Amino acid sequence: MPQLNGGGGDDLGANDEMISFKDEGEQEEKISENLSAERDLADVKSSLVNESETNQNSSSDSEAERRPPPRSETFRDKTRESLEEAAKRQDGGLFKSPPYPGYPFIMIPDLTSPYLPNGSLSPTARTYLQMKWPLLDVNHGSLQSRQALKDARSPSPAHIVGPFCLEFPGQSDLSLHQFQLSNKVPVVQHPHHVHPLTPLITYSNEHFTPGNPPPHLQGDVDPKTGIPRPPQHPDISPYYPLSPGAVGQIPHPLGWLVPQQGQPVYQGFRHPYPTALTVNASMQSFLSSRFPHHMVPPHHSLHQTGIPHPAIVTPNVKQESSHSDIGLNSSTILYTLHRKHQDSKKEDEKKKQPHIKKPLNAFMLYMKEMRAKVVAECTLKESAAINQILGRRWHALTREEQAKYYELARKERQLHMQLYPGWSARDNYAANQQGKKKKRKRDKQPGEGNDLSAPKKCRARFGLDQQNNWCGPCRRKCPKEVSCLVRA
């Protein structure tokens, strides 16, 4: 896996990937930060894949500005600085829309003001925050983080209280920075001192002492919905009220704000695995004891509230009308019933294998964040074109900016591993090939239909007279243009 090997030992991203794209002549053109989406769009429209992409768009100034200076400092320091810089820029204009729109922002119910006149959190907000985020230390939030929370109270509907004063004992400043600057992701993993397999174990025992729930969680009635809570598994602390499959099913605090189009998709940090943050030893033992198989049992795809887990897509089961049998003779009915029984058994088997989606990679996270912005800028809705723009912008990002997403993706994967131990991407291969026709990407050869354009990228970069510089795939008429891009 491509990883950034930072000076501090953090694997913040795909080192080789980023290096490779830096080496690309094509990618040398760093798209100016203020490059308008219209220009992107124009590029896309004029040529979805502009073979002669050159450095026309890049200015050396912007290039120098974007290039990280020589790594005389540790990557950790650089990361912090760049993230701060990125945050400033985000505040400044380029990223005015709430970054990480799907990330675990906290919406304080009391939108008017969660603060008391003395500046402290109101009891309502405090209770809400603690309920939503047991890790959240609302009582001991630093001045800085409180200020961050205040600052986040924008008049926009978002009230996306991103850098809400999370303070995790033992967290390094980097972690806090990452948390605050990486757009409010409640990443509680310490990058250095936490075992890779326990990235999200609690940092504050205070909030996770089993058997010592806060008063607002002791009742059997959901304080928010008023719906009585079903009895919980005795092995699970009231602090870990969700079944493994239900982890992450807490409705997004900003669900109203972040439309997910009702798609039951794995949301990753969008649903911040709220309870995944609380996966602890008892949870793990519960998982392993209850689920000897690697898959989460189907009933766990439902929260106690019945809300489907966003990470698990359960195949739809069409409800057949029982009245359809009217008018049939008995043997037909018996046969029908038999068939129905068999069908239902198959469906049950299907349901027993809920579709756990892959964790999002860095680029996917970036796309999710930036898509809306690009769409808004260029009034373009066709995803294919949008994705091309996003792909370009992705390459235009600095290493540090990309590292942010690589780090997020890494945490997503770790979280995913914890939530679904034993899950394999292979499972989804089979899953998708069962129900529907195998999704087969068209083997679009670069030279398909036009041999002259066969190995496009490397030919464009080096020219026909320097084929010795072409990457292997291009020399062999690489089947995927992307391989020329990435592996050149």
Add this chain to the structure above:
DNA sequence: AGCCCTTTGAAGTTC
């Protein structure tokens, strides 16, 4: 209704 397109990255499979 369901696949295609389009992007990058991760992980799986194949040779």
Add this chain to the structure above:
DNA sequence: GAACTTCAAAGGGCT
């Protein structure tokens, strides 16, 4: 181990 394939998201377009 390189090369190839699939799947993650998204939504308009197409069959």
